[in-house]
Amino acid sequence: MNKFALLSGMILHFYHYGIFFNIKLYQHHAAAAHLGRRKTLFRLTSRFYWPHMRRDVTNYVRACTLCQQYKPTNQKPGGFMKSVIVSEPWHTVGIDITDPLPKTRRGNRFILVVVDYFTKWIELFPLQCIKANTID
Known part of the structure; x- marks a missing residue:
């Protein structure tokens, strides 16, 4: 059930919402290296649109195990360690x-x-x- 429409000089291609949403959201989220809601949404909105897109992306990223495990709020802040330059054995x-x-x-x-x-x-x-x- 593919349909085309012209809106403000853009050709829009309408797909069956559920199937299209799942495939495209998965592809763009993985291609964005699981970088979270904002970057996944940015990648999708540059090429696609569907109703409630922002909500769908937010829910999808919240359910993504990798995103929740590695998001910055779950990481410890970096320490104040510096590289130590040593010029000879037993100096440091x-x-x-x-x-x-x-x-x-x-x-x-x-x-x-x-x-x-x-x-x-x-x-x-x-x-x-x-x-x-x-x-x-």
Whole structure:
């Protein structure tokens, strides 16, 4: 049931609403890389029209699992990390201590982790206690 009409110098092509809506909305939403309601609507309105288009796109994007999972409001804000430029081994190191682990035969429960930023070399040191005065 295809029909054509001329409106303000534009040739309009009318399709069966339900089938056309589902196919075109899916194609343009996926082609817009799941970038949300606004960009999907922009892509569609540049080529198509149907009644309640904005509402249909909004509902479609709200039901899209990928859009809901990865939309910016569900992402943690970026941190204030900066790139560290290191010119030689052992100039800059990263140090961390693990959470308590099961006690070994020697009574160690923690691991001191030291990473050289230049070579990415890792040194591990077993610790019985993590009080500042006992780490040497």
